[in-house]
Amino acid sequence: xxxxxxxxxxxxxxxxxxxxxxxxxxxxxxxxxxxxxxxxxxxxxxxxxxxxxxxxxxxxxxxxxxxxxxxxxxxxxxxxxxxxxxxxxxxxxxxxxxxxxxxxxxxxxxxxxxxxxxxxxxxxxxxxxxxxxxxxxxxxxxxxxxxxxxxxxxxxxxxxxxxxxxxxxxxxxxxxxxxxxxxxxxxxxxxxxxxxxxxxxxxxxxxxxxxxxxxxxxxxxxxxxxxxxxxxxxxxxxxxxxxxxxxxxxxxxxxxxxxxxxxxxxxxxxxxxxxxxxxxxxxxxxxxxxxxxxxxxxxxxxxxxxxxxxxxxxxxxxxxxxxxxxxxxxxxxxxxxxxxxxxxxxxxxxxxxxxxxxxxxxxxxxxxxxxxxxxxxxxxxxxxxxxxxxxxxxxxxxxxxxxxxxxxxxxxxxxxxxxxxxxxxxxxxxxxxxxxxxxxxxxxxxxxxxxxxxxxxxxxxxxxxxxxxxxxxxxxxxxxxxxxxxxxxxx
Numbered sequence: 348x349x350x351x352x353x354x355x356x357x358x359x360x361x362x363x364x365x366x367x368x369x370x371x372x373x374x375x376x377x378x379x380x381x382x383x384x385x386x387x388x389x390x391x392x393x394x395x396x397x398x399x400x401x402x403x404x405x406x407x408x409x410x411x412x413x414x415x416x417x418x419x420x421x422x423x424x425x426x427x428x429x430x431x432x433x434x435x436x437x438x439x440x441x442x443x444x445x446x447x448x449x450x451x452x453x454x455x456x457x458x459x460x461x462x463x464x465x466x467x468x469x470x471x472x473x474x475x476x477x478x479x480x481x482x483x484x485x486x487x488x489x490x491x492x493x494x495x496x497x498x499x500x501x502x503x504x505x506x507x508x509x510x511x512x513x514x515x516x517x518x519x520x521x522x523x524x525x526x527x528x529x530x531x532x533x534x535x536x537x538x539x540x541x542x543x544x545x546x547x548x549x550x551x552x553x554x555x556x557x558x559x560x561x562x563x564x565x566x567x568x569x570x571x572x573x574x575x576x577x578x579x580x581x582x583x584x585x586x587x588x589x590x591x592x593x594x595x596x597x598x599x600x601x602x603x604x605x606x607x608x609x610x611x612x613x614x615x616x617x618x619x620x621x622x623x624x625x626x627x628x629x630x631x632x633x634x635x636x637x638x639x640x641x642x643x644x645x646x647x648x649x650x651x652x653x654x655x656x657x658x659x660x661x662x663x664x665x666x667x668x669x670x671x672x673x674x675x676x677x678x679x680x681x682x683x684x685x686x687x688x689x690x691x692x693x694x695x696x697x698x699x700x701x702x703x704x705x706x707x708x709x710x711x712x713x714x715x716x717x718x719x720x721x722x723x724x725x726x727x728x729x730x731x732x733x734x735x736x737x738x739x740x741x742x743x744x745x746x747x748x749x750x751x752x753x754x755x756x757x758x759x760x761x762x763x764x765x766x767x768x769x770x771x772x773x774x775x776x777x778x779x780x781x782x783x784x785x786x787x788x789x790x791x792x793x794x795x796x797x798x799x800x801x802x803x804x805x806x807x808x809x810x811x812x813x814x815x816x817x818x819x820x821x822x823x824x825x826x827x828x829x830x831x832x833x834x835x836x837x838x
Contacts, residue, residue, distance in 0.1 A: 349405040352418040355391045356468045363461030367453050378443050381456050385439045389432040396425040419473030422833040427602050428470035430685050431595050435463045437808035438587040444804035449585050458491045469599050475533045486512040492588040493580045501583040511576035515566025522560025535606050537836040539613025554622045560607055567600030569656040571633040581652035586696020593655040594689040601662050609837040614669045626667045627758045631765045633660035638772035645706050647695050658684050665746045671834045673749025678830040680742035686816040690727035693809050694720050697801040712791045714784030716799050721784045723809040728777035730816045733770050738820035
C-alpha cells in the first residue's frame, strides 16, 4: 500500500521524540531501542526501494487545490534514501561508544534518531513544497547535534550553521515562488515542467531566479559563497554527527539542486546559458578552494571538513555539465563521497576518542597504535584521491569524461584540469597523514608504544564502510547502469 511510504518518515521522528520521555537511563536498553529503530527503518526503506515501482505516491496533506504535501518513489528517492539509512545505521552503532565521553546521550539520540526520518522525507518528496518543508526541518533538527557539547565554540558554530542554512533556504524560497508561477506543476517530473511561453518575455529574470535557487540550496552542499558554516560545524560536532553531516546532510543540498534543475526547470532552458557557466565556475572554484584550505589546515577534523567543501562540489560540477556522462559521474561520486567521508570522520573520531590528539602534527606513529583505524583511514584516503580500483576512481573518471564530452567551451578542459589538481592536493593532505602514521621514523619511541585501538562498536562500522568504499569501485557496473537509466529519463 502507498501508505507504507509514510512509515520511514514518521516512525523515526516519533521514536526519536520518545527517547527522553521513556527515560532510557540504562545504557543497554537505550542502545537496544535506538538500534532497533534505525535497523527497522533501514529495512523498510530497502523493501520499499525493491518492491515499489516508479511513480508510487502518497498525498499526506492537501493544503489547497494546487499545493499538497506528497511523497513519491523514483530512481533518485531510492538512491538517496538507501544511502542515508545505511550510513545512519553505521553511525548509530559508532555513536554508542563515542557519545559516552560527550555526555547528554539521551538528548543526542533524540535528535540523531529523528533526523533520519526527515532525511527520508526529503528523499521521498514528490514536489518542491514537500522538499522545502523537510529541508527546513532538517536544519532545525540537526543544529543541536552541532552544538551538542554546549562549549562556546560549539554554540558559535551552531549559530553559524543555523544562520547560513536559513539564508540559503530563504534565497531558495524566492526561487520557489517564481517556479510556482511559471511551471505547470510543482511536482517533480523528469525533464522539467517549466512553461516556455510564460518565461519567454522575462528570460533574464528567470535565469537569475534559477541561479539564486541553486545557490541557496548549494549552502547545504557547501558550495561557495555559502560554504563557511561547514568547516566550523564539523570540528566541534561529535565525530558520528560530523560523519553524517559530511556524508549525508550535504547530499540533501545536492538532491534539492537535482530536483530544481532536472525535475522542474529542465536542462534545455539552462544548457549553454550564462547561468550554466556561472555555476560551472562556482563549483570549480569551490573544488580548488576547498582542496587548498584542506592542504593548509592543521586541525584534523577541520582538514576533513574543508575536504568535504571540495569533494561535494565535484558532484555539483558533474551536474552542471548537463550531459549523461557527467550526471552519472556526479551520482557515482555522491555515493563514493558519502561512504568515504564517513570512514574518514569516524577514523578521526576514533583517534580523538582514544588519544585526544586533534592536530595532524600529533599523528606521527598513530598507525602503530591504532592499526585497524588507520588502515581504514588509508584505504578511504586512497579512494578519495581516486586511485583504481576504488569508488573514487570510477566517479572521477566519469566526471572527467563527462566534461570532455560536454559543450561547455573552455570548461571542457578547465574542469578536468581542476579535478586533477584537486586530486593531487587530496593526496597531499591525506596520504601524508598515512605516511607519518605508519612510518614515523627512527626517532619514534617504539619501546613506549601502547596499542589503543577502539572497540568493536567503533571499528566494525569503519571496516564495513571501508569495504563498501573500495567494493563500489570494483563492482560499479550495476550502479552505472542504474544511474544511466535515471539520466535517460531527464536529459
